[in-house]
Amino acid sequence: MRWTVEETDTLLSFLLSHVTGKSRNNIKSILARGQVRVEGKVVRQFDSPLAAGMVVEAVLWAEPPRPELPFPVLFEDQDIIVIDKPAGLLTIANDKEKVRTAYHILTDYMAQRTKGGRVFVVHRLDRDTSGVVLFAKNEEAKRAFQSDWDQRVRRRGYRALVEGVPDPEQGYVKSFLRETSTHLMYSGAPGRDAKEAITHYRTVCAGGGYALMDIDLETGRKNQIRVHMSDLGHPIAGDKQYKAKTNPLGRLCLHANELRLIDPRTGAERSFVSREPAPFRRLCRTGGAGKKGV
Template identity: 55%
Template sequence: MKTTPKSSQSTVFQVESPDTLLNFLLEHVKNKSRNTVKGFLSKRQVKVGSKTVTAFDYALKPGQTVTILPPADQRAPKLPFPVIYEDADLIVIDKPAGLLTVATDRERDKTAYRILTDYLAGPGKEKPLFIVHRLDRDTSGVVLFAKNQEMKEALQGDWEDLVDRRVYLAAVEGRPPEERGTVKSFLRETSTHLVYSGAPGNGAREAVTHYEVLARGTGCTLLSVALDTGRKNQIRVHMQDLGCPVLGDKKYGGRAGDMGRLGLHARELAITDPRTGKQAVYTAPAPKEFRKLFPEALG
C-alpha cells in the first residue's frame, strides 16, 4: 500500500498478525527513516482503531487498524457526522437525518457522498469513493461506502447474500395490534415514485418486515424493525399497512409528529466481510430525538 503521511490524507493499515506498534510501522511505512516514523508517534499522528497511541511497544492484535494521520495543520476538515468504522477498503458512517446519501437532480453537493469524498481526498484533490447502498434523506443511521472499485464490486455483486442483518428503530403512531409480528407484501411504485403494497406479478417485488415493540409513549410506539429484504421505502410502507405510520412521515399517512424529523433510524448493519468471510457488525446509537421521546428504553 502506498503511504502518504505528509499529505492531507490519512493512511490506514490492517493488522494481520501480533506485533508491537513501532515495529509494525517500520515494516509498513516505506521510504521513511526510523526517526521520522518515531516522530509520527510522538506527534500523536498514530491511531489504533479510534484510540491515539504514542507508546512504541503498544501490543497490536490481528483485525485492528493502524491509521497514520497527516500533521495537524494539513488535516482535512472535521466531518459533520461520526465515522463508525474505517479501513483501507471501507468507510462506514452514521448519516444524520436531512442529509442525502448521494446526489439528485436538485442537490448535487450537500450529500454524504460529496462530504466524504472531499474529506478523504483532501483540499484540491480527488479520490474515488463508491456507493454500496443508501438511506432516504430523512432516515439517519448506518451507511457503508467502498473506497475502491474492487471492494465495491465484491459488496454490490452479492449484497443481499452478504447482508446478515438490518435493524432499524422506528417511532410510529399509535400501537401495533401485537407485541411482535411480520408484515409481508409485494411492493410496486407509481410514476410519481410513490411505493405501495399491491398485487404480485410483473414489476412487483416481495418485501418482508419483522417488528417488535420496545417501548410505548403517549400516542406513539418505539419498534425494533428487522428486514429480510431491502426494498425502497419498505419500512415506511409496511408501517402504513400496519396502521401505524412512521412519525413525521406525511408521504405515507403520518402527521408531522413531535420529533421534528422522520422517526426512522438505521441502527445496525451486519454483513459478511467478503475479504475474510467473517461477520462485521456496524451500529449507530439512537439519535437524541429518539432518546428524548423514549428515555426509559433508550436512555
Template identity: 55%
Template sequence: MTQMRKVLAVTEETTLLPFLLREVTGKSRNTVKGLLTRRQVMVDGTVVTRFDAPLLPGQQVTLLPPEAAGAAELPFPVLYQDRDLIAVDKPAGLLSMGNEKERTRTAYRMVSDYVKAREPGGRIFIVHRLDRDTSGVLVFAKNERMKRALQDHWEALVQKRGYVAAVEGDLPEPEGTVRSYLRETATHLVYSGPRGKEGREAVTHYRVLARGKGFSLVEVTIDTGRKNQIRVHMQDLGCPVAGDRQYGAQSDPMGRLALHAHVLRFTDPRSKKTLELKASLPLGFQKLFPGAEQ
C-alpha cells in the same frame, strides 16, 4: 515540519507516541506531541490524538501538513474507517447521493471531500443508500475493488439491517412480520399490492421496545431492501412512522421522519469476519422515549 504529507508503515506492535518519536527524526518531543494535539496524525485514515493509541503491524500512520489538519471536517460522525471503507451516521434530510435537483449537498459529496483532504487521490464509491429523510449508518467504499466486492454480493453479505422507528399508536402485536408485494405509482408512491409481475416481495420484522405519549418505539429489521418498505409496512399495520405525511402520519413530534438505521451487520469480504456498525439513537427519539438509548 515538512509541508508534504508523509506515510509511515507500522512494522511492530507499539503505541503512537513512541512510534512517532522514533520515525519523525530531527524534531523535539514537544514538536512531535504537537502533531497529535493539532490533529495532524492519522492511523489507517482516521485522525488520532491519543498518545497511547495502539498500533499493530500492517497499519499506516499518515502525517498531515498543517493546512490539511481539520480540512473538510464532517458535520456528522464517522462511525468506522479503514483503507477500503468509511461509514458515517447520515443525518435526516440529507441525500445519500445527488439527483437532478441537488448535486452538492449530499452525504456522498461531503464524505468525498473529507477523504480527498486526507488521502492523495482518494475517492469514495456508493455501496448502498438511505432515503433522504432516514438517518443512520451509511457505508461507502474507498476503491472500486471494495465497491464491487460489496455490491455484487450485498444480499449475501448483509446479516442484519436494523432500524428504529417511532410509529403512531399501538401495533397490533408486540412483535411480528409483514410480508407483501410492493408496487409504485407513476407519482412514485409505493404501496402494497397483489403478487404479480410488477410487485416486488418485501419482508419486514418488527418488535415493540417502548410505548408512550401515543407512540410506539419499534425495532425493525428487513430481509429485503425495497424502496420505502418500512414506511409502507407500518402504514399497512395502521401505525405509520411519525412525521411521515406521505404514508398517513398525523403527527410530527421530531420535525423529521422518525426512522433511523441504527445497525448494519455484514460479512467483511476481505477477512470473512463479521463487521457491525452502529449509529446512536438521535436526540429526538431519546426525548420522545426517555431511557430508550439504554
C-alpha cells in the same frame, strides 16, 4: 502497513519483528496513540495475543489534520468510510440537488486529505432517513461489496418512532410492494411487477401515543418500512405520505441504527451502529400501560 499473522504471537513482539527503523519505545508510542488495528479494531495493549490468520494494520506516521465534516464518521480504514448521515441530507445527487449530498461532501473531504482520494457509493438511505451509510474508498472495495450485497449483509437494523402501539408488540409484515405512476409504494397483489417484502419488528418502548420500534429488514425494498408500518395501522411519525397524523420532530422519524456485514477483504463480520436520536425515546416515555424501554 498491513500484515497477516502466520503464527501465535503477542502484538508488541509481532510489531518489533515486522517494523524496521523503530525502537521498542517508538512501537509502544504508536500503540498508545491508537495507530494499530487488529482485525479492523484499534488495539493499544502491547501484550494483546495474536493468532494465525489475523490481520494487523499500523499507521507509522502522523496523519495530517483532517478537514471538518458536517456529520460523524463511525469507522474508516483503507477500504471504507462509514458515516452517520443526518436526516434531510441526500446520499447522492438527484435532479434538483447536485452539491449538498453525502457523496459530494465526502468526495471533497477525501480530495483534501489525499491526492486523488475518492469515495464510491455502495448503498444509500433516503433523504429523510438518518443513520449508517457505508461508502467505499476504492473501486475494488465497491465491487466486492456490491457484487453480492444481499448475501454479505447480515443485518439492516432500523429504529422507527410510530404512532400508537402495535398489538402484538412484535411480529413481522409480509406483502408484495408495487409502485404507482407517482412513485408511491403500496402493498398489492403478487405478480410480475410486484416485489416480495418482509419486515420484522419489535416494540422497544411505548408511551405518550408513540412506540419506538426495532426493525430488521429481511428484504430491502423501496420505502418498505414506511409502507409496512402504515399497513399495521401505526405509520412512522412525520410520514404524511403514508398516513401519519403527527409530525412531532419536523422530520421522518426513521433511523438506520445498524449495518452488520461480512468484510470482503478479511471475511470477518463487522457491525456499524448509530444510536437513534434522543428525541425518539423522549417522545415515547413509558406510560402506565407501556413497556419499559431497553
